[in-house]
Amino acid sequence: MSIATTREDFDNRKFFAGIARGIAGALLFALPMLMTMEMWQLGVYMDRSRLLLLLLVNIPLLIILSDRVGFEETSTWRQAIRDASIAYALGIVSCALILVAMGVIKQDQSAHEIIGMIALQAVPASIGAMLGRSQLGGQSDNRNDEAGGNDDDPVHERETGYAGELFLMAVGALFLNLNVAPTEEMILLSYKMTPWHALVIIAASLAVMHGFVYALSFRGSHDLAEGTPSWHAFVRFTLPGYLIACLISAYCLWTFHRTDDIGSTQILMTIVILSFPGAIGAAAARLIL
């Protein structure tokens, strides 16, 4: 998608196509959460300072995400901020509409409940809107615009910094985590598991994460420069990626009151089980974004 720099460049069709993609992305990513009972309840009772922190953390996340995956080369920080606000607004509006349409939000509810529910759901929806605008479309438009439909253009080189790779992993982990962290199943699983189950899950998370990015030949998978032993990538990317997935899990659990008054081992076990989907999300983000 190109960006209008003057009033004459503004293309109505493209602008509305972008908005539509944003709404589609918000739906794709947020519907599972919009249809989760625990998310409605959390919107009502969760501590307002934790909700505020989540809403504030989402702002820089959207801006960096917009800068990184939004419009790539043509992007400036001003445009990134503008796109982030559009994505946030799209998230809020689509969540409000869907919650009203499903009868979750009713007239007789207090403003405290309604705003809490919409605000909480708007976080995953806005990330979805941002990813939807960049991932669902755009590529075919871009090719036609920039290379005149010349798909075999060999020069498509770009470097992702180390911090950038870690950021992408964090976004991927956050995405899968937000889907499952509010559900009661996560804490129930951690209560059913013994410490030995947790150790198996850690090993499985690391193996799946490494395999996703390096061993399996998915589109977008990563290779090592020639002559580099494979454990290099494990130490430099997979271990930090797993740690990021664990930290994001811990943050989600704390935000959703799943760590209050809980013993430290029990918290660690819940983090481990939640990091399993988080690790897969982190690995998938490196391939897709």
Added chain:
Amino acid sequence: MTKISNGKNIEAGAPHWIEWITGAASGIIVVGVIVWIGKDGFLDRDTSPNLHGKVVQIDERSDGFQVLFSIENASSATASQVKILGEIREQGSVLESKETILDYVPGHSKAGGGLIFRQNPTGRELEVRATAFSEP
């Protein structure tokens, strides 16, 4: 650093030292988590919960006297659907009793709730305890 060329991502052969420091630090933390959980796997092998009830606070509210309680689980085994019984007694006989259910009391953790009595428990004998639970 990762170079993306013709849709292929190639990790740099000579990475920056920050990548190694981050990797090593992450490795240490992950091993720390494994050791911590493994230690509990060996040492903390309780098979049943150990529940103890405690009255935290008594407030006079419009519908009666609200007693906040907490249930502590001293064992590493989690109890679910924990039935809580609160009783006000005077000279051995039960004046009033109230019940509630807590979803979970996880191992080495606390959970709490409230019971609402019609009679004032202050100056009388008040006891809150768990009477039943199921395994999660």
